[in-house]
Amino acid sequence: MTVAGVSVSSAMVQKYQSPVRVYKHPFELVMAAYERRFPTCHLLPMFVASDVVEEESNEDGSTNWVQRRCALDVDAPRLLKRIAGVDYVYFIQKNTLNRKERTLHIKSHNETFSNRVIISETCCYSVHPENEEWTCFEQTASLDIKSFFGFESTVEKIAMKQYAGSIKKGKEIIDFYLKELEDEGITDVPRWTPSSPLPAPRPRLTSLFSSPAVLPKLTVTPAVSIPLPADAKDVTCQDAVRDSVALQDDGFTEMLPGTPEDKLDADYITRYLGDLTPLQESCLIRLRKWLQETHKGKIPKDEHILRFLRARDFNMEKSREVLCQSLTWRKQHQVDYLLETWTSPQVLQDYYTGGWHHHDREGRPLYLLRLGQMDTKGLVRALGEESLLRHVLAINEEGLRRCEENTKVFGRPISCWTCLVDLEGLNMRHLWRPGVKALLRIIEVVEANYPETLGRLLILRAPRVFPVLWTLVSPFIDENTRKKFLIFAGNDYQGPGGLVDYIDKEIIPDFLAGECMCEVPEGGLVPKSMYRTAEELENEDVRMWTETIYQSASVFKGAPHEILIEIIDASSVITWDFDICKGDVVFNIYHSKRAPQPPRKDPLVVAHVITSPVGNNVQLIDKSWMLGQDYSMVETSLTCKEGESVQGSHITRWPGFYILQWRFHNMPACSTTNLPRVDDVLATLQVSSHKCKVMYYTEVLGSEDFRTACWDVQSLGSMTSLESSHSGFSQLSAATTSSSQSQSSSMISR
Secondary structure, three states, X not given: OOOOOOOOEOOEOEEEEOOEEEEOOOHHHHHHHHHOOOOXXXXXXXXXXXXXXXXXXXXXXXXXXXXXXXXXXXXXXXXXXXXXXXXXXXXXXXXXXXXXXXXXXXXXXXXXXXXXXXXXXXXXXXEOOOOOOOEEEEEEEEEEEOOOOOOHHHXXXXXXXXXXXXXXXXXXXXXXXHHHHHHOOOOXXXXXXXXXXXXXXXXXXXXXXXXXXOOOOOOOOOOOOOOOOHHHHOOOOXXXXXXXXXOOOOOOOOOOOOOHHHOOEHHHHHHHHOOOOXXXXXXXXXXXXXXXXXXXXXXXXXXXXXXXXXXXXXXXXXXXXXXHHHHHHHHHOOHHHHHHHOOOOXXXXXXXXXXXXXXXXXXXEEEXXXXXHEOHHHHHHHHOHHHHHHHHHHHHHXXXXXXXXXXXXXXXXXXXEEEEEEOOOOOHHHHOHHHHHHHHHHHHHHHHHOOOOEEEEEEEEEOOOHHHHHHHHHHHOOHHHHOOEEEEEOOHHHOOOOHHHOOOHHHOEHXXXXXXXXXXXXXXOOOHHHOOOHHHHHHHHHHHHHOOOOEEEEEEOOEOEEEEEEEOOOOOEEEEEEEEEEOOEEEEEEEEOOOOOOOOOOOOOOOOEEEOOOOEEEOOOOOOOOEOOOEEEOOOOEEEOOOOXXXXXXXXXXXXXXXXXXXXXXXXXXXXXXXXXXXXXXXXXXXXOOEEEEEEEEEEEOHHHHHHHHHHHHOOOOOOOOOOEEEOOOOOOOOOOOOOOOOOOEOOOO
């Protein structure tokens, strides 16, 4: 048994979820090892005694129920024990062993101070879903501290420390007793069958030692109001404090059971993600579950989720917020497909002085950047900011791919890369203002969307002008990232403690006096004949980021955004996919027999454009129009919260003009939302609190296409051709599915 204790907020129940731990032994053998933990376990000193209070079996002996009362000696300051008036904490443990189904369910809760602190834990041993000769173990726990003589924070930290230690010990204890059974020649325990003899009665008290353990009596003395010394309040280590922050109030108060495919295995975490504390594992699993429950399509890889958790010190709320922002950004700019769609212009291939080069001593991919040889002004004048930014994003995407490959090659988690920056040749021309501006923007975007991907940055041959450049860019670099910088001036990198400590001598590139030939371009000045005018660069920048099926629009208070779709054939299908990037909006669909003015030029009419700092606002419905007379509502209004993604469709009943409208949602003064805020990472202007932002895509399926699609799907035995979902953040893949309706209606689901 373990004691459940996690970080707490007095207003919420906090929960812990473990990864699946696998014992490569049959269930019956693991149960034999488990029974040896009682009544005491010398491997878990805090577990001082236990007593079987009640035991019962069904008629055929297939199911056995055991209730124990267990005493634990919690590692708490003696002064706190004196104030609380107890020496031991008592727990009630109820076990249900089903020999036929081969499961053991364990439920535990505290008996001591149950009116002040509610601690509960649920564990399960079961057969591995893919190998019946293996056994899985999972556990969840929760802690709710209502009051504790004014020492709630101290009790929280004690519980945290105690629980983290006991979880780590849990698997070791079972492994110890499995080895003990093996040493005794017990390597197989027969499975239960209906003809199996009933188990022998369990002794009321047994012990691993010469004399039986005596369950300590619970003594309670009156609480004394004694102030706790400052050093006694900080009773745990920095890791426990960090884990406490990680499980602060984050809105995850319910843990829904998942299928075996949804669960993370402890060995997988160690092999591919690295060593994590139990509570860090819990943060990863819970955030992953949240994505699965609110997002119907493809979710990020576990390594990607873990990077955002590490970047925010495993604070769940902050990690979820920045991850959702990044996922929206990736979807808007189709970053997932960048490596397949992006081809570097020839000028970048010739003059961008960077490239991948083997790996460092730790197996991290190594990227070389000869910044001192790069003509930043020429590249910006020839390409513009957006091409440079997209090229850097492609480099980062390639880095993620190489990390995955190196993880497989080296057999250990490799989640980041090393960057070597050679500054020989850096001078004042590199401080050209537009070039520095482009660099700062690239840093901002990379910091927001690729956290914890830089393992180390080696800066070599830094000249005298470098401090000026560092002063300009360092404020935009995260503090944790700055700690990974190692700067060498002149030729200091060649001596002891230099480059050879981080990179094998055999792969030091030739331009750094090494023996390895390097394919990184040498750079040089970009010919001025390749420069483009400001207007050309502006048009190129616009084209670069508008090559997406999605459009952006602003929704102001009193000024909705509307698009017009003309339908010629009845029973056509209007489909939509939109994200609420900022604010809350109300989505409506209207029908009109006549087109709004000005006259329509193409299926999507753009009229009455209101200029705004970010995005456009288009209004089509004339103020003189009357609802029910000039136009009618064909769908019930849908309120969409900030950060949500909505997909749906409408089967049109009549020809004519359909207006899709996003209107500002006036929230009641007392209402709040826990959904993450998603601001455009590229926006630099402050926006009004009375403005929302949406990113949308619409498409019309002709009635003939619709009937064909339905027929194709019906032949598969389902009706899912029209897809609809309503998720907590933007998706990285195609829309998700829901059942379609044969009648004229939309399919909007939450």
